[in-house]
Amino acid sequence: MTLLNNINRRFFRIAVVSFTASTVFTSCSATQNNSANTNINPSATTASNTTTTATKEKIKVGVSPVPAGEILEFVKKNLAPEAGLDIEIFTFSDSVQNNFALRDKQIDANYFQHVPFMEDFGQQHNIKMVALNPPIHLNPVGVYSKRHKSLAELPKNGTVIIPGDINNAHRALKVIEEAGLVKLKTTAKGLVSPKDIAENPKNLQVKEVPATQMIPSLPDVDLAVMTGATVLAGGLKTDKDALALESSKNPIYAVTVTTLQGQENDPRIQKLYKLLRDDQVKQFIRDKYQGAVIPIP
Structure with missing residues (x-):
């Protein structure tokens, strides 16, 4: 037990x-x-x-250095983060390479060209591109001189240089026509060139040169007719140095966002475009460029 x-x-x-x-x-x-x-x-x-x-959506954008590159840099730093857009900027000094990069889809969009240039380039190289409208800004074409303080001082047989690409050459000729220096053929259709000058009272020698040669050539010629982008690169001031200036009333040559046909409704591209059209960007353009670049309303 x-x-x-x-x-x-x-x-x-x-x-x-x-x-x-x-x-x-x-x-x-x-x-x-x-x-x-x-x-x-x-x-x-x-x-x-x-x-x-x-x-945070990523987008690759091709630009020219000035002013588009500076404007887009402002957007990237000040507006894009809050909008959830990560902008990668690719700078091209050559507009041909910029559009070829778009064609080859190395970039999603570019921001440096106006519609007439885009259309002409697209036809020449068989690239179907689309521009978003209304545009962002205008680089107005102006008349500049290191030799003369007014157009009245321009001598007979004076040398005038204009941009070598057909679209900006057309703009330059229209500006000097409005300034009373030449008259263009009334029968001319489409884009005009020096051969379309009908009246030339001072027998001006109008020569086309590459945009990159405009500033270096300025001391050696009587007049240079240049875009705002070229003027900025050369350190000139539109409001102080321009002897005549292109009107911004019909901004057909204003710069905008361009992309390949079929990509224009991509949300990233639409967001980029909306940011570039923001009122803060317009004020930035006014403050920084003092008339050399004009924001489009």
Whole structure:
């Protein structure tokens, strides 16, 4: 009987120990599970943050250095972050390479050209491009001189240089016609060139040169008819130095965002375009360029 009581007491002690161990194990497991659940929340937060970062849309944009590059840099730093747009800027000094990069889809859009230039370039190189309208800004064509303080001082047989590309040559000729220096053929259709000059009272020698040669050539000629972008690159001031200036009333030559046909409704491109049309950008253009670049309403 005593032996049986001893066995029963041992069994009871074993049961109590087993129960206690089980309780401790269960408690630890619960603690570990709670700890695991606690760890899930930071992960979820991280994932959420990652998702937020991932939704920041990236877009690659080709620009000319001045002024488009400077304007887009302003947008990138001041407006794009809040809009959730990550702009990667590619700067081209050559408009041909800029459009070829668009053609080859190395960039999503570009911002440097006006519609007539885009259409002419597209026809020549079989690239279907689309311009977003209304445009962003105008680089007005103006008449400049290092030799003369007014157009009245222009001598006979004076040399006048104009841009070598057909669109800006057309603009330059229209400006000197409005200034009363020449008259163009009334029968001329489309874009005009020096051969369309009908009347030239001072027998001006009108020569086409590449845009990159305009500023270096300025001291050696009587007049240079240049776009606002060229003027800025040369350190001139439109409001102080221009002897005549293109009107901004009909901004057919205003610069805008261009992309490949079929991509114009891409949300990233639409967002980029909207930011470039923002009132803050217009004020930036007015303040920085003092008339050498004109924002389009």
